[in-house]
Amino acid sequence: MNKYLLKAIGQVAVPLALGLSCAAPVFADSGVAYVSNQEAGVSVIDLATMTARDNIDVGVTGPRGIGITADGAMLVTANKGGANIALIDTKTGHVIRYVPIGKNPEFVRVQGHYAYVTYEPSAKSGPPSKNGAKDDDGAVPGHIAIVDLKQGKVVHDIVGKPETEGLEFSKDGKKLFITNESDNSLTVHDAKSGKLLKSIPLGKYGNRPRGIKLSPDGKALVTTLELSDKMLVLNDKFDVVKEVATAKTPYGVAFDRSGSRIFVASNKDKLLQVFDAQTYEKVKDIPIGDRCWHFSFTPDDKQILVACGKSNELVVIDAASLEVTKHLGEMGMPWGIVTYPKAMGSIDRP
Structure with a gap:
């Protein structure tokens, strides 16, 4: 295995072990952000100074999805080039283990000592067609691998709908919500076994559900329809x-911690949109x-950090004034971002 370097600034020692019982790293009060770069590993952002502190070389190409354990000790990246996930010790920056997943691993969520990873055996690179599907065999289902991080292996494999994409959990953590792009559906699964509990067709509302988030009180679920320029709000039933209505090609979506505002990243219009979570009026x-x-x-x-892949930067926004305050350039096609301590975002949440 190659050597991967990450300066252990302000951190306590963490045993290099696959188990998750090790002590949590200690950071400055502001914490740290981890940004997956499809062309440059994982950038480590010091949130106290809002500067890039280091870079973790995950050893394979194309890290996209990214997640972190609740104690901050282990980082997980989904790596397209390796068809695997990398389990990374955040103290040392060393890859502890690669876990084979399948072709095109993309989205990652970590809950407890499990990682949930979407992968698409039939998917090809490139934009979707106008009807929402990529140029592939739409009958081939996507999958969600459930990985036990203590054992370092896949313990369940959920056979989903075509092009599984976003993942979210119920407030009690017992259910898993999945957006299915090509199938234009939302599915509900048992988070432990992966068993399908319910399928909600969304095709009459639009095409390509992608981002998904539960409100902090658990009463509302929102999902973006990428090719229909809208966000749907579902109740707890x-x-x-x-x-x-949103700007063009919405994807990432998140509530703020209070549940009073909803944020939507619009790809083609190059906007972060802010909506009132009660009236749904644009702010x-x-x-x-x-x-x-x-x-x-x-x-x-x-503050809010936005990963902008094609402009190779992080955009920093003041969460109160909703004004851009900084651009962190020279990134390597950033894809996803999580923080420790955990924060509200389009991928993760506390």
Whole structure:
């Protein structure tokens, strides 16, 4: 295995072991952000200074999905080039283990000592067609691998719908919500076994559901329809109760911690849109960069970091004024972003 370097600034020692019982790293009060770069490993952002501190070379190409354990000790990346996930010790920056997943691993969520990873055996690179599907065999289902991080292996494999994409958990963590792009559906699964509990067709509302997030109180579920320029709001019975117009090609979506605002990243219009979570009226459009899919609040909720892949930058936004305050350039096609301590975002949440 190659050597991977990460400076252990402000961290306590963590035993290099696959188990998750090791002590949590200690950071400055503001914490740290991890950004997956499809062409440059994982950038480590010091949130106290809002500067890039280091880079972790994951050893394979194309890291996209990214997640972190609740104690901050282990980072997980989904690597297209290796058809695997990398389990990374955040203290040393060493890859502890690669876990084979399958072709095109993409989205990662970590809950407890399990990682949930979408992968698409039939998917090809490139944009989708106008009807929402990529140029592939739409009959081939996507999958969600459930990985036991203590054992370092896949323990369940959920056979999903074509092009599984976004993942979210119920408030009690017992259910898993999945968006299925080509199938234009939302499916509900038992989070432990992967068993399908319910399928909600969304095709009559639009095409290509992608981002998905549960409100902090657990009463509303929102999902973006990438090719229909809208966000759907579902209640706790999975009924669609509201259609909200967005800018072009919405993807990443998140509530703020209070549940009072919803944030949506619009790819083609290069905006982070802010909506009132009660009235669904638009509060503001914030100009950002090119192909900005995912974003995260900082752990103190004071700033928002947006990963903009095609402009190779992170855009920093003041969460109160909703104004851009900084651009962190020279990234390597950033895809996803998570923080430690965990914060609200389009991928993760506390």
